[in-house]
Amino acid sequence: MxxxxxxxxxxxxxxxxxxxxxxxxxxxxxxxxxxxxxxxxxxxxxxxxxxxxxxxxxxxxxxxxxxxxxxxxxxxxxxxxxxxxxxxxxxxxxxxxxxxxxxxxxxxxxxxxxxxxxxxxxxxxxxxxxxxxxxxxxxxxxxxxxxxxxxxxxxxxxxxxxxxxxxxxxxxASSTLTTPPQTDASERALPWRSETLSVYVDVSALPASERDEARRQVRGALGYFADGAEGTVPENVSFVRTDNRTAADITIRATDESPCSTSSGSCGYLLGSDPDGDGAREWYTRLEITVTDLDTEAVGWHVGRWLGVGFGLEGEEYPEPLREGASYSERRSDWWE
Missing domain, CATH: 3.40.390 (Collagenase (Catalytic Domain))
Structure with missing residues (x-):
């Protein structure tokens, strides 16, 4: 991958x-x-x-x-x-x-x-x-x-x-030192060091009437991956909520302005470590997901797509509900059920 x-x-x-x-x-x-x-x-x-x-x-x-x-x-x-x-x-x-x-x-x-x-x-x-x-x-x-x-x-x-x-x-006095060659994150079944990932969620930028639905969407996406995402991620993966944004493995935020080049939609930022210095990440350490100006019913689908990035999925490796070919209505359905 x-x-x-x-x-x-x-x-x-x-x-x-x-x-x-x-x-x-x-x-x-x-x-x-x-x-x-x-x-x-x-x-x-x-x-x-x-x-x-x-x-x-x-x-x-x-x-x-x-x-x-x-x-x-x-x-x-x-x-x-x-x-x-x-x-x-x-x-x-x-x-x-x-x-x-x-x-x-x-x-x-x-x-x-x-x-x-x-x-x-x-x-x-x-x-x-x-x-x-x-x-x-x-x-x-x-x-x-x-x-x-x-x-x-x-x-x-x-x-x-x-x-x-x-x-x-x-x-x-100090120097950057590297380890012997290690397996790249993209080649690992679980590219995180722990199967339990902490998640920080902030939907405060959304209108108050939309926040509960946005949280439900996020829970649906996380639950889908915790259940194995139809066999595409290890079944022992679990998520725990945290109020500490800086310490979270995954952050999911709704913002008024996108940090990406587009004015609406979603974007993600994946961080990782390269202890063997070969230019490829051996472990993922943080996934930041941002949604901006989306229909609330589509939040879960966008979060799910970026969670797939965090587990090394691409193209046809994605489970069918999260593939790019999903229709407008499918993206706004309870696809995780």
């Missing part, structure tokens, strides 16, 4: 975090107080090569090791330019005594002052801060590309970079 109407493409805008460690950690001397490090003084690790281990994962079905390798390759090529010293990494899937331990988790509870972060790592700027293993946490559930993006960011923190430091494309 093709998509129609305007969609709002929403991916996850998440904080990419690091936390600053205070002084502490091992003493880096030879016992006599004299430093033994003769390499780059900007290198707080006092090691030219760090062993990195990928230890466990909240998602055992994915192999994150190649993604970690991509992030490490990036910093091997760029650490001297941005962190001020060169670094090399030795990646081992499971090492009992690594310098850096990467763990993929379902959620990062907190990272410094940040909550709901996509990842977390300490900001290491001084030798005394390096107390192996350095812990790098990254949330699962992101696409490969976004996972590498988070890994680059968190390894940048471990190299001493803060938010706002160059390169901005890597170290910016």
């Amino acid at each position: 093709r998509q129609r109407a305007v969609s709002l493409l929403v991916a996850a805008l998440l904080v990419l975090s690091g936390c600053t460690l205070g002084p502490g950690g091992p003493s880096l001397d030879d016992g006599g107080g004299d430093p033994v490090w003769t390499g780059d003084e900007d290198n707080p690790f006092r090691q030219e090569t760090l062993t990195v281990a990928v230890v466990g994962s909240a998602n055992e079905s994915r192999d994150f090791t190649p993604l970690v390798r991509q992030a490490l390759d990036y910093w091997e090529a760029n650490s001297e330019q941005y962190a001020g010293y060169p670094i090399e990494y030795r990646l081992v899937a499971n090492d009992s005594d690594p310098d850096v331990r990467v763990t993929f988790v379902e959620s990062v509870a907190a990272c410094g002052t940040e909550e709901h972060a996509a990842g977390c790592a300490p900001v290491i700027t001084k030798p005394g801060q390096f107390d192996p293993p350095v812990s790098v946490e990254v949330r699962t559930g992101f696409s490969d590309e976004s996972t590498v993006q988070v890994l680059k960011h968190e390894f940048g923190h471990s190299l001493g970079l803060n938010h706002g430091d160059a390169p901005q494309a890597v170290m910016q």
Whole structure:
């Protein structure tokens, strides 16, 4: 089924975090107080090569090791330019005594002052801060590309970079992240995340003598879809009324002036989310239906047509009473009975 109407493409805008460690950690001397490090003084690790281990994962079905390798390759090529010293990494899937331990988790509870972060790592700027293993946490559930993006960011923190430091494309404080490919809403039997949808109805713009009939029309259309719309939508769909317009899944309003290009009739606006960033909505999140200057007896038919849009129907997929070929009188009948 093709998509129609305007969609709002929403991916996850998440904080990419690091936390600053205070002084502490091992003493880096030879016992006599004299430093033994003769390499780059900007290198707080006092090691030219760090062993990195990928230890466990909240998602055992994915192999994150190649993604970690991509992030490490990036910093091997760029650490001297941005962190001020060169670094090399030795990646081992499971090492009992690594310098850096990467763990993929379902959620990062907190990272410094940040909550709901996509990842977390300490900001290491001084030798005394390096107390192996350095812990790098990254949330699962992101696409490969976004996972590498988070890994680059968190390894940048471990190299001493803060938010706002160059390169901005890597170290910016927040970023839009996407999930692995998901089924599009148009391919789902139920394109909403819940089978129970909240509905806000406002017919106050109609003359008082017409409001009861308009409400009856809306109830008829909703009841028809709650009963399965002749097998075109899942039978477990139900609707609950709400007085909270902003929180409603579906809004149905009568207005004096149409927000559409026509002066009378109906129009709808379908919103959705695109967590995998492929340009197609994976879930519908809101359906706004507006009727303007209609015969009250035709309100239910127009609402029914737009409800069909909200369930991905088009053309001959519509049940017969709601097809475009319905006559003038059929549109004004109790077609839902």
